Amino acid sequence: MTKKNLILAFESSCDETSVAVIENGEKILSNIVATQINSHKRFGGVVPEVASRHHIEQITICIDEALQKAHVKTSDLTAVAVTYGPGLVGALLVGVSAAKSFAYANDLPLVPVNHMAGHIYAARFVKPIVFPSMALLVSGGHTELVYMPYENEFQIIGETRDDAAGEAYDKIGRVLGITYPAGKPIDELAHQGKDTFHFPRAMVHDDNFDFSFSGLKSAFINTVHHADQVNETLNRADLAASFQQSVVDVIVKKTLVACEKFSIKQLVLAGGVAANQGLRETLSKKLSEKQPDLDFVKAPLKYCGDNAAMIGAAGYVAMKHNVFADASLNAEPSLEFDWVPDAIK
């Protein structure tokens, strides 16, 4: 029997401290997530210094719980994987410092993982990723299309020019009086309403794969402010539905074009906003109409948000490709995949 590959993975890029144990890159033995939402709710958004302080309170407890729950001894481990970017620098540093120290004290190799690769590999818990593949990554900080010609190669072919989709949700949430985090409540509200406002669909006909949501956000805010001035009450469910439909239409349209232009075998939907029901449903429906042969994999709802399990899965692949870091590994808050704007031309 061959020895199991057991990775202890760390994630601390934003407001969750997470440590997981992953077997052979595909099986979650444990995935401890300490979420700070209750803390940041006080401020209406994530406060970086507060986030960093919570991470340090939680980090060794999470390591211990992850090992215990997985029934794994430190001596059974094969490697340590850690998110080193992108994210909040102070938050990242806690995970990076802990992962490096743990690896050093236990003579384990250290695998640096790009947080966005982690999000993509959350889909690995549904089925293997087949190449060439395309990932639609939608989260609080990112909206991007990532082309993966082969394993462990990630190329951005399109991304948001301004706000990420998740940011737009939080901003219009404020206008609707929905407290942070606004994504889920708006998604639910949208399901009770109809697209009656017909907000703009930015860049939908442009000859590229980039997104823009600031125009939509402004149109939304102007509509609400105008109604306030004339003492008119707008239907909140319809507002939410109209906003969401515009976001979803733009993302789905661009994604379908990208999938057509690249001869890919699979589309992966991942990232925090990938939990959005409107997006999941519309994308599934359009794909089955227009590209029925394309394999569509959605990251499981449970692993759409930030977690270390996905970092372990991506770390396993990076390790196979001999991606290792030494004790000088630093946090890289603006880490990005290679940007390949002309990939298709």
Next chain:
Amino acid sequence: MKLLALDTSNRPLSVAVLDDGQLLAMTTTNIRKNHSIQLLPIIEALVKQAGITVQDLDRIVVADGPGSYTGLRIATTTAKTLAYTLNIDLVAISSLRALAANVIDENRLIVPLFDARRENVFAGIYERTSDGLVSVMDDQHLSIKELAAQLLGMQKPVWFVGQDVATYAAFVQDQLGSNFHQVSDALNLPNAFALGNLGLHAEPVAHPFNFVPRYLRLTEAEVEWKKRHPQEDTKPYVERN
């Protein structure tokens, strides 16, 4: 007892490996280079130079603040993770006390100080007696004016320690006159050998799990929030599942 001592509270970094009270190896840097890049490679090199392995360590001593929040987090996260996974004692020593330990003379007040910007400092007042380094005023975040006023009332010679003393030297000298003294440059830097000796017999923290830096200050966001919401709270702030 094999001991690792580390301090990255501010721009200087100091790391040492000790065997009981004896120094085996030490590195101190004072450069603008990220502590996160420097710290662990230096620990690795020192442990090797000391002729031991990391698994031979019996105790970690860390300067846990006050200081730069980022610097503190790098040292304390490293220290608590090492102590946890090696299952050894973790000792926390105030970064100000560690700096005060550079002064070995008795019969004088010792004031280690870090700049906290906008005429505020992190400072403590210490005195060396036959019982060792005794705290006369707790480490705290206060204005340089308040600190000077306190010291003026004590009417004793004061020796200021730390690289940031230069920023306020003119003002404090003006207040304290001939009671104001500065130490030589070499003593303005943290010294992990001295830190290690302070931690040699000190009581370890109860468990690395709950160990956090000594920030000595709430975040601005929390201060504002508490002002506006004296009654409410959303505790527990962190939920683990």
